[in-house]
Amino acid sequence: MGLIGKLQAETLIMASADKFHEIFCCRPHHISNVSPAKIQKVHLHEGEWGTSGSVIQWHYNIDGNDHVAKEIVEAIDEENKSITFKVIEGDLMKEYKSFRIIVQAIPKGDATYVHWTLEYEKLNKDVPAPIKVLGFVVHISEDIDDHLVQA
Numbered sequence: 001m002g003l004i005g006k007l008q009a010e011t012l013i014m015a016s017a018d019k020f021h022e023i024f025c026c027r028p029h030h031i032s033n034v035s036p037a038k039i040q041k042v043h044l045h046e047g048e049w050g051t052s053g054s055v056i057q058w059h060y061n062i063d064g065n066d067h068v069a070k071e072i073v074e075a076i077d078e079e080n081k082s083i084t085f086k087v088i089e090g091d092l093m094k095e096y097k098s099f100r101i102i103v104q105a106i107p108k109g110d111a112t113y114v115h116w117t118l119e120y121e122k123l124n125k126d127v128p129a130p131i132k133v134l135g136f137v138v139h140i141s142e143d144i145d146d147h148l149v150q151a
Contacts (some may be wrong), residue, residue, distance in 0.1 A: 013145035026050035
């Protein structure tokens, strides 16, 4: 098995693509209010919310274990409602040489497909594929959807 990999998942939500995209693009610090069991805190370290080049630190919990990730917002594509985050520090860097998270909200009638892509390079062949991380981000999408639909 190679060290470079890509995982993808898609989930259907009822919230609009615009609203979902806006949460990740401009208000990621609100996700800790929407999904407090999974996301404890989100801090802006550099730049401004909603701008490429900003540095964001996430405090999150997967399977009862607390983690931290510092990410740079590498790209924001308003037209295609996608955001690319590049992990630059934190727990993921203990196992991966590089790690990117791309989230895209794709309108589909009255619903939205949320497409997640994880691109990574493992430090060695014994590191597992980040399947738990992929499941985690899909569940975050569902929590955000529940919040946006109720609002």
